[in-house]
Amino acid sequence: MLPRTARRTRARRASRMLLAMAAMAALISVDVPDAPVGPPLGVTAPALSDASADRVGALFSGGLDGGHFCTAAVVHSDDRDVIATAAHCVGDPDTTLFAPGYRDGEAPYGVWKVTAVHVAPGWTDGADPDADIAFATVAPVDEGQSGAVEDLVGGFPVAAEQPAGATATVIGYPRTDETPLRCANTTTLFSDTQRRIECPDLSGGTSGSPWLVDGALAGVLGGYEGGGAVPEVSYSAVMGDQAVELYREAADAG
Known part of the structure:
Protein backbone atom coordinates (compact mmCIF):
# COMPACT_ATOMS: atom_id res chain seq x y z
CA MET A 1 0.00 0.00 0.00
CA LEU A 2 1.25 3.50 -0.86
CA PRO A 3 2.08 5.87 2.01
CA ARG A 4 -0.62 8.41 2.76
CA THR A 5 1.41 11.32 1.35
CA ALA A 6 2.02 9.41 -1.88
CA ARG A 7 -1.70 8.63 -2.19
CA ARG A 8 -2.54 12.28 -1.66
CA THR A 9 0.04 13.36 -4.27
CA ARG A 10 -1.34 10.88 -6.79
CA ALA A 11 -4.90 12.05 -6.11
CA ARG A 12 -3.93 15.69 -6.61
CA ARG A 13 -2.20 14.86 -9.91
CA ALA A 14 -5.23 12.91 -11.11
CA SER A 15 -7.49 15.80 -10.16
CA ARG A 16 -5.33 18.30 -12.03
CA MET A 17 -5.31 16.06 -15.12
CA LEU A 18 -9.10 15.78 -15.08
CA LEU A 19 -9.47 19.54 -14.74
CA ALA A 20 -7.04 20.14 -17.63
CA MET A 21 -8.87 17.64 -19.83
CA ALA A 22 -12.20 19.25 -19.02
CA ALA A 23 -10.84 22.71 -19.82
CA MET A 24 -9.42 21.51 -23.12
CA ALA A 25 -12.71 19.84 -24.05
CA ALA A 26 -14.58 23.05 -23.29
CA LEU A 27 -12.18 25.09 -25.43
CA ILE A 28 -12.50 22.73 -28.36
CA SER A 29 -16.28 22.64 -28.16
CA VAL A 30 -16.45 26.45 -28.27
CA ASP A 31 -13.76 27.43 -30.76
CA VAL A 32 -12.80 24.50 -32.97
CA PRO A 33 -15.36 22.80 -35.23
CA ASP A 34 -15.31 19.04 -35.61
CA ALA A 35 -13.03 17.93 -38.43
CA PRO A 36 -15.24 17.24 -41.46
CA VAL A 37 -15.04 14.03 -43.43
CA GLY A 38 -13.72 15.22 -46.78
CA PRO A 39 -12.00 14.01 -49.95
CA PRO A 40 -8.48 12.52 -49.87
CA LEU A 41 -5.50 14.79 -49.39
CA GLY A 42 -4.74 16.91 -52.43
CA VAL A 43 -8.25 16.65 -53.88
CA THR A 44 -10.42 19.76 -54.22
CA ALA A 45 -14.19 19.40 -53.90
CA PRO A 46 -17.22 21.57 -53.05
CA ALA A 47 -17.27 22.38 -49.34
CA LEU A 48 -20.30 21.08 -47.50
CA SER A 49 -22.23 23.57 -45.41
CA ASP A 50 -20.86 22.90 -41.93
CA PHE A 156 -11.53 30.18 -35.69
CA PRO A 157 -8.79 30.46 -33.07
CA VAL A 158 -5.47 31.78 -34.39
CA ALA A 159 -2.45 29.47 -34.20
CA ALA A 160 0.90 30.84 -35.44
CA GLU A 161 4.27 29.09 -35.86
CA GLN A 162 2.98 25.79 -37.25
CA PRO A 163 5.51 23.07 -38.18
CA ALA A 164 6.75 22.86 -41.75
CA GLY A 165 4.85 19.69 -42.56
CA ALA A 166 1.51 20.62 -41.02
CA THR A 167 -1.62 19.42 -42.81
CA ALA A 168 -3.80 22.38 -43.71
CA THR A 169 -7.37 22.64 -44.96
CA VAL A 170 -8.11 25.51 -47.35
CA ILE A 171 -11.68 26.75 -47.89
CA GLY A 172 -12.28 29.45 -50.49
CA TYR A 173 -14.39 30.91 -53.27
CA PRO A 174 -13.07 31.00 -56.84
CA ARG A 175 -14.57 33.98 -58.69
CA THR A 176 -16.41 31.69 -61.07
CA ASP A 177 -18.08 29.59 -58.33
CA GLU A 178 -21.06 30.43 -56.15
CA THR A 179 -20.15 27.84 -53.52
CA PRO A 180 -16.83 27.41 -51.68
CA LEU A 181 -14.26 24.72 -52.41
CA ARG A 182 -12.32 22.72 -49.84
CA CYS A 183 -8.96 20.98 -50.11
CA ALA A 184 -6.60 19.57 -47.50
CA ASN A 185 -2.98 18.57 -47.98
CA THR A 186 0.38 18.44 -46.26
CA THR A 187 2.19 21.77 -46.48
CA THR A 188 5.86 22.48 -47.02
CA LEU A 189 8.02 25.53 -46.41
CA PHE A 190 8.78 27.24 -49.72
CA SER A 191 11.06 29.54 -47.72
CA ASP A 192 11.48 30.60 -44.11
CA THR A 193 8.61 33.04 -44.59
CA GLN A 194 6.31 31.29 -47.10
CA ARG A 195 4.27 28.10 -46.83
CA ARG A 196 3.24 26.05 -49.88
CA ILE A 197 0.34 23.65 -50.55
CA GLU A 198 -0.63 21.61 -53.62
CA CYS A 199 -4.39 21.75 -54.21
CA PRO A 200 -5.98 21.96 -57.68
CA ASP A 201 -8.58 24.51 -58.83
CA LEU A 202 -7.84 27.20 -56.22
CA SER A 203 -8.05 29.94 -58.82
CA GLY A 204 -8.62 33.71 -58.62
CA GLY A 205 -10.99 34.66 -55.83
CA THR A 206 -9.52 32.23 -53.32
CA SER A 207 -7.00 34.82 -52.12
CA GLY A 208 -7.55 35.33 -48.40
CA SER A 209 -8.86 31.79 -47.89
CA PRO A 210 -8.09 30.45 -44.41
CA TRP A 211 -5.47 27.74 -43.99
CA LEU A 212 -6.75 25.69 -41.06
CA VAL A 213 -4.50 23.42 -39.01
CA ASP A 214 -6.41 21.33 -36.46
CA GLY A 215 -9.32 23.74 -36.81
CA ALA A 216 -7.28 26.90 -36.14
CA LEU A 217 -6.21 29.65 -38.54
CA ALA A 218 -2.55 29.13 -39.44
CA GLY A 219 -2.38 31.36 -42.52
CA VAL A 220 -4.32 32.79 -45.45
CA LEU A 221 -3.92 32.20 -49.16
CA GLY A 222 -1.65 34.96 -50.43
CA GLY A 223 1.98 35.98 -50.16
CA TYR A 224 4.34 34.73 -52.86
CA GLU A 225 2.96 35.52 -56.35
CA GLY A 226 -0.17 36.87 -54.67
CA GLY A 227 -0.94 33.34 -53.51
CA GLY A 228 0.24 31.46 -56.58
CA ALA A 229 0.50 31.91 -60.34
CA VAL A 230 -1.25 28.60 -61.14
CA PRO A 231 -4.40 27.11 -59.53
CA GLU A 232 -2.60 23.87 -58.56
CA VAL A 233 -0.11 25.44 -56.12
CA SER A 234 -0.92 28.04 -53.47
CA TYR A 235 1.08 29.96 -50.89
CA SER A 236 0.61 31.66 -47.55
CA ALA A 237 2.92 33.94 -45.62
CA VAL A 238 4.10 32.15 -42.50
CA MET A 239 2.18 33.50 -39.53
CA GLY A 240 4.61 34.70 -36.88
CA ASP A 241 4.81 37.35 -34.19
CA GLN A 242 3.94 40.19 -36.55
CA ALA A 243 0.70 38.52 -37.69
Missing part, protein backbone atom coordinates in the same frame (compact mmCIF):
# COMPACT_ATOMS: atom_id res chain seq x y z
CA ALA A 51 -19.48 24.81 -38.96
CA SER A 52 -16.12 25.44 -40.66
CA ALA A 53 -17.48 26.50 -44.05
CA ASP A 54 -20.04 28.83 -42.47
CA ARG A 55 -17.21 30.81 -40.84
CA VAL A 56 -15.72 31.41 -44.29
CA GLY A 57 -17.26 33.94 -46.66
CA ALA A 58 -16.81 35.77 -49.92
CA LEU A 59 -15.69 39.40 -50.21
CA PHE A 60 -17.67 41.71 -52.50
CA SER A 61 -17.20 45.29 -53.67
CA GLY A 62 -20.24 47.47 -53.07
CA GLY A 63 -22.89 44.75 -53.21
CA LEU A 64 -23.57 41.08 -53.86
CA ASP A 65 -24.64 41.69 -57.44
CA GLY A 66 -21.14 42.66 -58.56
CA GLY A 67 -19.46 39.30 -58.02
CA HIS A 68 -17.00 38.27 -55.33
CA PHE A 69 -13.27 38.81 -55.62
CA CYS A 70 -11.61 37.33 -52.48
CA THR A 71 -12.27 35.15 -49.43
CA ALA A 72 -12.15 35.83 -45.69
CA ALA A 73 -12.91 34.00 -42.44
CA VAL A 74 -14.19 34.90 -38.99
CA VAL A 75 -11.61 34.53 -36.21
CA HIS A 76 -12.26 34.53 -32.49
CA SER A 77 -12.10 37.82 -30.59
CA ASP A 78 -13.62 39.23 -27.41
CA ASP A 79 -15.87 41.60 -29.36
CA ARG A 80 -16.62 38.81 -31.88
CA ASP A 81 -16.23 41.03 -34.95
CA VAL A 82 -12.85 40.18 -36.55
CA ILE A 83 -12.14 38.53 -39.91
CA ALA A 84 -8.86 37.45 -41.51
CA THR A 85 -7.96 37.70 -45.19
CA ALA A 86 -5.01 38.60 -47.43
CA ALA A 87 -3.73 42.16 -47.25
CA HIS A 88 -4.02 42.48 -51.02
CA CYS A 89 -7.78 41.85 -50.70
CA VAL A 90 -8.54 44.95 -48.61
CA GLY A 91 -7.06 47.74 -50.67
CA ASP A 92 -10.45 49.50 -50.79
CA PRO A 93 -12.01 48.77 -47.40
CA ASP A 94 -14.70 51.46 -47.65
CA THR A 95 -16.57 49.42 -50.27
CA THR A 96 -15.64 45.90 -49.14
CA LEU A 97 -18.45 43.63 -47.91
CA PHE A 98 -18.21 40.20 -46.28
CA ALA A 99 -20.86 37.48 -46.62
CA PRO A 100 -20.11 34.46 -44.36
CA GLY A 101 -21.53 31.16 -45.53
CA TYR A 102 -22.35 32.64 -48.95
CA ARG A 103 -23.90 30.13 -51.39
CA ASP A 104 -25.73 30.48 -54.68
CA GLY A 105 -26.42 34.18 -54.37
CA GLU A 106 -27.65 33.96 -50.80
CA ALA A 107 -26.07 35.39 -47.63
CA PRO A 108 -27.66 33.30 -44.85
CA TYR A 109 -25.82 35.16 -42.08
CA GLY A 110 -26.21 38.65 -43.47
CA VAL A 111 -23.83 41.07 -45.16
CA TRP A 112 -21.11 42.81 -43.14
CA LYS A 113 -19.17 45.97 -43.95
CA VAL A 114 -15.50 46.40 -43.12
CA THR A 115 -15.03 49.07 -40.43
CA ALA A 116 -11.25 48.96 -39.93
CA VAL A 117 -8.27 47.13 -41.45
CA HIS A 118 -5.00 46.14 -39.77
CA VAL A 119 -2.01 45.37 -42.00
CA ALA A 120 1.72 45.37 -41.32
CA PRO A 121 3.97 48.30 -42.35
CA GLY A 122 5.79 45.95 -44.69
CA TRP A 123 2.63 45.64 -46.75
CA THR A 124 1.64 49.31 -46.56
CA ASP A 125 5.11 50.55 -47.52
CA GLY A 126 6.08 48.03 -50.16
CA ALA A 127 3.54 45.24 -50.63
CA ASP A 128 5.95 42.77 -49.03
CA PRO A 129 4.56 39.27 -49.78
CA ASP A 130 5.72 38.15 -46.34
CA ALA A 131 3.20 40.64 -44.87
CA ASP A 132 0.26 39.63 -47.06
CA ILE A 133 -2.19 39.04 -44.24
CA ALA A 134 -4.82 41.37 -42.81
CA PHE A 135 -7.25 41.38 -39.93
CA ALA A 136 -10.35 43.55 -40.14
CA THR A 137 -13.35 44.40 -38.02
CA VAL A 138 -16.86 44.20 -39.47
CA ALA A 139 -20.34 45.47 -38.64
CA PRO A 140 -23.72 44.55 -40.14
CA VAL A 141 -24.84 46.47 -43.22
CA ASP A 142 -28.41 46.16 -41.99
CA GLU A 143 -28.63 48.67 -39.16
CA GLY A 144 -31.55 46.74 -37.70
CA GLN A 145 -29.43 43.62 -37.24
CA SER A 146 -28.16 43.10 -33.71
CA GLY A 147 -25.26 41.02 -32.45
CA ALA A 148 -21.85 40.29 -33.94
CA VAL A 149 -20.79 38.02 -36.77
CA GLU A 150 -19.08 35.54 -34.45
CA ASP A 151 -22.33 35.17 -32.52
CA LEU A 152 -23.85 33.71 -35.69
CA VAL A 153 -21.11 31.47 -37.10
CA GLY A 154 -18.39 31.19 -34.44
CA GLY A 155 -14.76 32.08 -35.03
CA VAL A 244 -0.25 37.74 -34.12
CA GLU A 245 0.29 41.38 -33.18
CA LEU A 246 -1.99 42.48 -36.03
CA TYR A 247 -4.62 40.05 -34.82
CA ARG A 248 -4.36 41.46 -31.30
CA GLU A 249 -4.65 45.01 -32.61
CA ALA A 250 -7.81 44.16 -34.50
CA ALA A 251 -9.27 42.30 -31.55
CA ASP A 252 -8.53 45.22 -29.20
CA ALA A 253 -9.91 47.76 -31.68
CA GLY A 254 -13.21 45.93 -31.93
